[in-house]
Amino acid sequence: MCDALLEVEGLTLDYHTRGGVMRAVDDVGFTVGRGEALVVLGESGCGKSSLARALMRLLPRNAGGLGGRVRLAGRELHPLDDETFRREVQWQGLALVMQASMNALNPVVKVGEQVAEPLRVHLGWERRRALARAAEVFELVGLPGDFLRRYPFELSGGMRQRAVLAMALVAEPDLVILDEPTSALDVLTQAGIMNALKRVKAELGTGFILITHDVATSSELADQVALMYAGQLVEMADAATFFSAPGHPYAQALMASVPKLRQRERPRAIPGEPPSLLDPPVGCRFAARCPRRFADCARLPPAFALAPRQEVRCWLHQQDGMEDGV
The missing domain is CATH 3.40.50.300 (P-loop containing nucleotide triphosphate hydrolases)
Structure with a gap:
């Protein structure tokens, strides 16, 4: 064990x-x-x-x-x-992916900014470094890096679920x-x-x-x-x-x-x-x-x-x- x-x-x-x-x-x-x-x-x-x-x-x-x-x-x-x-x-x-998390993303903020936010708020990272880390985690969960610049409504349900998973993983x-x-x-x-x-x-x-x-x-x-x-x-x-x-x-x-x-x-x-x-x-x-x-x-x-x-x-x-x- x-x-x-x-x-x-x-x-x-x-x-x-x-x-x-x-x-x-x-x-x-x-x-x-x-x-x-x-x-x-x-x-x-x-x-x-x-x-x-x-x-x-x-x-x-x-x-x-x-x-x-x-x-x-x-x-x-x-x-x-x-x-x-x-x-x-x-x-x-500890990080949490909530039930019905596909609806948890802010519809007027780009997905990459939302995924990078825990690093900026909790760890004090500057924006460019946080977005670079978000791109790495996107690749890990199977999302193309250019999805960082998309809004939640431009993603399918499965893609939004992967984005929320990336948000939970971004701070390792x-x-x-x-x-x-x-x-x-x-x-x-x-x-x-x-x-x-x-x-x-x-x-x-x-x-x-x-x-x-x-x-x-x-x-x-x-x-x-x-x-x-x-x-x-x-x-x-x-x-x-x-x-x-x-x-x-x-x-x-x-x-x-x-x-x-x-x-x-x-x-x-x-x-x-x-x-x-x-x-x-x-x-x-x-x-x-x-x-x-x-x-x-x-x-x-x-x-x-x-x-x-x-x-x-x-x-x-x-x-x-x-x-x-x-």
């Missing part, structure tokens, strides 16, 4: 709503090694985007209760004040978080974006957290997989293990819902719907939808270590593995 780059322990995030306090991220922990790609999977509303916002401190006004520990390259991030975090961590340590961060980077793109464009990410990973050694609900696309990049359900991390495994032999019943149901080219069995839908995070179940949060539930599911399961890099939060594995923390 690679040296630890990002270490997350007991991360929590609450939202204050009219219906009460909603815990969107509940006791989440994982480690991302240098040059590794962690894929975070789960249904819509399970807390994936909230996890990204918690790591980047990009929180809405109704957010509260941010807890736990986050270490980047051994440095504790939560004790940092907002200004220090913005100046020393954002863009240089240790780790980039991508929230649904291919959700609004056609299949061929998705493949191009994933190839660009693999090239960046190989050439720069950049770490990635890829947040998505697209199992098939994510398998192209993943070294590790974290599966979230109703705010909790229910399985953590290396990619080869997760995609071939998932341990949690939800993971198994999720994999059974994915169409496969060389398999006659039809995809199966997961019955039911996730619980409300305003009033989550006391025990296992997947129990109401699980075909294998039994009496112990009325209690919240711990994480059981089934293998050196596989931990599953399910009572079915209490005889198979040792209790651990995901």
